[in-house]
Amino acid sequence: MGIRKAQKLATRQKVLKAARELFAEIGYEDATIRVIAERAGVSIGGVFTTFASKAEVLQHVVYDWAEEGLYQELERRLPEFEGSTAERLVEVMRVIFSFNSQRPKVTLAHIGLAFDPYPAPGARPFGHNQRLLGHMRQVVLDGIARGDVAPETDVDLVVDTVAGVYAWNFRMVAQGAGEEEIMGLFARQVEMIAKGFAAKAN
Structure with a gap:
């Protein structure tokens, strides 16, 4: 696996982990992309490199x-x-x-x-x-x-x-x-x- 692909996969896993926690804690509506990105430790743009929405x-x-x-x-x-x-x-x-x-x-x-x-x-x-x-x-x-x-x-x-x-x-x-x-x-x-x-x- 190339470095870029590995980085993208790592970002994806961080986003999913953060989203799982936040959706359960505060609900889907309040867990904005910004909040998810902050919890995951990635940029908002980083979220959208692996997910469309x-x-x-x-x-x-x-x-x-x-x-x-x-x-x-x-x-x-x-x-x-x-x-x-x-x-x-x-x-x-x-x-x-x-x-x-x-x-x-x-x-x-x-x-x-x-x-x-x-x-x-x-x-x-x-x-x-x-x-x-x-x-x-x-x-x-x-x-x-x-x-x-x-x-x-x-x-x-x-x-x-x-x-x-x-x-x-x-x-x-x-x-x-x-x-x-x-x-x-x-x-x-x-x-x-x-x-x-x-x-x-x-």
Whole structure:
């Protein structure tokens, strides 16, 4: 690796470390690029040599956290899930919720980016993580194979609807609601959604 590339990589890691700390401590809005640069010990220009926007920094922070624990935990737990497709979807989202609720400020900021009418360069907000969406799709496809999901089901529509309900419910974290209250509501919502994709009895 050349010296310039190594320096750029080192700057990138400093920025990500500083951003992780600041997003958790003071929130996404207050952690400006200037504040992140100061914490990282780099110039503002140094931040922009490796990231196109603060939104892109947030995206990398969220995805790095997922790489460090969420994906492994979800993939370890998936074979253990039992019950109906609706119940399995709830269990998938419970694992995700347990992980995200440890970093509520960061998660709420990431969800909020999905509603930005002018997306920042490089941003991939909530709903764009194909690895997590892929696990949800597989649960629905497995349900079709088992026979409790109608074969004509629009799988992507089901996944999008379930993810949307999850994002809406996450606002309750900021209101002080606990995991059992939030996931209990989510389970009832998914059961209602499931009535639309349930296989018809012969």
